[in-house]
Amino acid sequence: MGEQIKSENKENKKICVIGLGYIGLPTASMLAIQGFNVIGVDINKKRVEEIKNLTFKTTEKDLMTLVKGAISSGNLKVQTKPEKADVYIICVPTPCIEIDGEKKCDLTYLNEAMKNLRPLLEDGNLIIIESTIPPGTTEEIYNLLSENKKIHLAHCPERVLPGNILRELVENDRVIGGVDETSAKMAKEIYESFVVGKIYLTDAKTAEMVKLMENTYRDVNIALANEFAKIAEEIGIDVWEAIKLANQHPRVNILKPGPGVGGHCISIDPWFIIEKSKNAKLIRTARELNDSMPLFVVEKIKKILNNMDNKKNNKKEKEIISIFGITYKGNVDDTRESPAERVVEELIKEGFEVRCYDKYANEFKYPLYDLDSAIENSDMIVILTDHDEYKSFDKEKLTKIASKMKKKVILDTKNIIDRNLWRDVGFKVYVLGDGKNA
Template sequence: MKKICVIGLGYIGLPTALLFATNGYDVVGVDINTEIVEKVNRKIIPFEEDGLKDLLVEAVDSHQFRASTTPKNADVFVVAVPTPFDKENRMADMSYVIAATRSIVKFLKKDNLVILESTVPPGACEKCIALILEGSGLKVIDDFYIAHCPERAIPGNTLYEMVNNDRMVGGMDIRSSELAKELYESFVVGDIHVTSIRTAEMIKLMENTYRDINIALANEFAQIAEEAGVNVWDAIKLANKHPRVNILKPGPGVGGHCIAVDPWFLTEDSTKSRIITLAREINDGMPVYVMHIVKDMLKDIKKPSVTIFGVAYKADVGDTRETPALKFIRLAEKEGFRIRVYDPYVSDGKFEYPVLFMDDAISDSDCVVVLTDHSEFESLPTDMIGDLMRTRRIVDTRDCIDHEQWRKSGFEVRVLGC
């Protein structure tokens, strides 16, 4: 199996395609976005990711990789497209996965292997993917193979984690698993664990749901701590000194393409998901809770101007998918606040609101609200910022700034969970 066709050239599909291409395979990457295809073929990365540019140049220059808007004949097809969340019905939106799978039906040949990397609810490969592919006239297991190998990587460290993290491979049968395992062994240094296809689907959802519930617990601790007059950040650090305790950090909500979405995939066909649902509601409600803090701080100002520091969903990346900052900004606008945004990692035009230079974002502002814990925010010129603002107030939802330094510069400081 030497020819691979990867469907989807996003945050997961492109790195995956390039890793295969630089490890001995002839790879075609497919995306319906012509701009992405053109950029990639010109060796221009469509998003920032450490090491991705060098890998793309190597793959294209070696003629082992090219991008196309349509699938090509291959030995292996890898589907790596997004699985969005259908908010109205609280379930996985399978439309991209279904469309990608349908696009390869006419190219499917005997003994082909189809791998789904996209995150899906348990049973999706058997109930949906297999049935679509059998529209080719071929029969799964008898004529072709299906496996699920969910990605486990975070933006900013994707290539390292794809290579070094353990991977889970679940096939429709033993042969499917063996073929998929052999394929990923070409670049994965971590252990590759073989399991059933439904278990592989379940594992990814369990991992992200565990983290979502842990964050929800931390967010509830933060609210209780405020009522009790306790600094939740200090309490969590000390509680985590216990060898069997690992509480995550609270914050303004949960974002990203996985943790904020995947737990719902477990709830859509289950009546046993009370904690999962409650955790999602707690985390989704955090922008509202932060809004109450900001409103209380600005209750003496009519139509205040508020500056947002950080709209990326996590530190030191430019990824804004499912960011809680967007919900907070919309809430603030409904309250009549004037909102301006500064994020050193997010380019203007890559977010629903204009992203300004810091000086422009803080000029005549009444309050800064820190929503992302970018490293840059740890040591900002507090006196200069204060001089540009109308009133010196700051709300820290990530415990990521030097509170004493800001207070020395005359700022009123509020911290989530304190």
Template sequence: MCGICLRNDCSLPEKKGNLVIIESTIPPNTCEKQVKQILEKSTLKMCEDFCVSHCPERAIPGNTLHEMVYNDRVIGGVDEKSTQLTADLYSSFVKGNLHLTTSTTAEMIKLMENTFRDVNIALANEFAQIADDYGIDVWKAIEIANKHPRVNILKPGPGVGGHCIAIDPWFLTENANNSSLIMMSRQINDSMPQYVLKMVKEMLTGIENPIITVFGIAYKGDIADTRATPAKKFIKLAEKEGFKIKIYDPFVKEWNYPILGLEEAVEGSDCIVVLTDHSEFRNVDPENLHNKMRKPNIIDTRNIINKDLLEKSGYKIKIIGTR
């Protein structure tokens, strides 16, 4: 068994008995159509001379090796032999359950998993905006709603990032005629940076030459991954509106914009905008920041800060989905 390059221009090994396993997230029918077409340029025939399976990776940044071993895995071959050979291989190191199916179904399953989360987050984001209209606390409402045994609403935020949830739903919609809910969810999540900017503009009305300090540009907390982060869109939108942007992220060292130290990032700032739920943001020193900011304002899109402590120190605070 060996791995085989799937570039259209690659030189394919003409060797029978190969098992090709694809773990990358791919659209439905990729194995049976595109992969077949590419690999059969070798003059070998799929299912006769070589086998192909899709076993989508299931791993979270920061815990990849553990999840590779202990997570359940979905294995879908283009035929039964491909499925069984792949199951034999993965059973040698996977301690989770192996769920055997077809390659197209396996491709669909991975996309369904991430699309479910995207749609759920979009619902939470829409709940947050409705809560703003009604003047209630969406975080408390979600907490209580989730006590229902069949309800599990995720958390609202500034948008969706990462290399999976923000991208994978499009793999389902590109060749499908019935995907309006998925597309609308993508639109809602992609529009959240504009909604956050609207909150900032309302809070900073009347301030000339406003300066914003962005807390966190990673797409999720306690990691340095900035792929498809909604922070990038928020920053670009804010700059177009004339805001000066300064950035602090304790995990990210290099990015498209300069990353500053904490004190330099808040010096002269009119508003801290929390875009990432880094644990460090729970315990910021309110007095130290207050003395350096021009205006002690905070907008928290992750409900991560110590609101009571900061309010006692004189901060004006707005948490997304609350009044």
């Protein structure tokens, strides 16, 4: 065991990758390039057509080239229905759902994928679940599927960083948890074909928990940074300066505050622990604190504008807020769970006109504007995402931006702008967590 699968065996090994999104498509393509016979399956017909025609949108560097290579090698076929294979890799969504006021993992997609696989399964097949799931889920699925068939089942959580998926898919260490040792070892053989990082084997429940612990660690750390930001505003210090200085300590690494935590992982995964344990008290508090940040930002916007208004300007025309960046993190197109959605929703409720500008975003609940229309006659710019574009504005560009604004005010919730440069062109600059200039 543990030896890499020889190339002639790869051609004969059929792998069905279920779910061709951010994770499944690169994984399927990578396996096809390694020589496996791969069937990529997605229930979304449009997605399948876009992959076949290479017209899907992506900001992942080199993904288009990889998929093109995989399809033209003849090793990757994409379709809407699974077919019989030796190995099934499951990469379907596992979002959060609210039931009776409690957030839980929505296993609908995973259960549907398993239901579709069931009639295809044969003795000796290996199923690998990459989707993030609450502890105990792999064992529950095994109990259902192994009633009639002798299958192998492992959980191999994905830990890639969006925006850098192709490199991390290959270089990251992986944890594989099997329902038994054979399952874990069989899964390892598949990943060894392209992973250069270390592969650690364990049981399924531990692997499930490891993935959730990694993201929870980050969520709790960000919550601490957010709490420090709130305190900094209260006591009149700049949290960014304070965190930088505290991080000079060799054993301290405080993450950055911001307008909230978004994305498909960090803002969701801690709930999958909370749903399984009464002891997850710190984890719940951290989650709630991070979820409170969009409202904190909205209150700050209101306070800044109220303080600027001279009293005679009593209730007047709608103020315009220009939001820069609505994706959940910088330089990616993903808007899932983005705190921007909550910020925009609350601002609209408060009676503001909101115009969002984000040239990276793939889709959003609210209309997107180009830069000029977003800032035309605007009362305030609010940066919610650390896209490189906003850091790169030079004096000439900022002068143009300033000339279009009604009030020259900016709130930077990510601390990415050159504050003096914006001040030079006439902006009043506010930064989340900077209590020295609140």
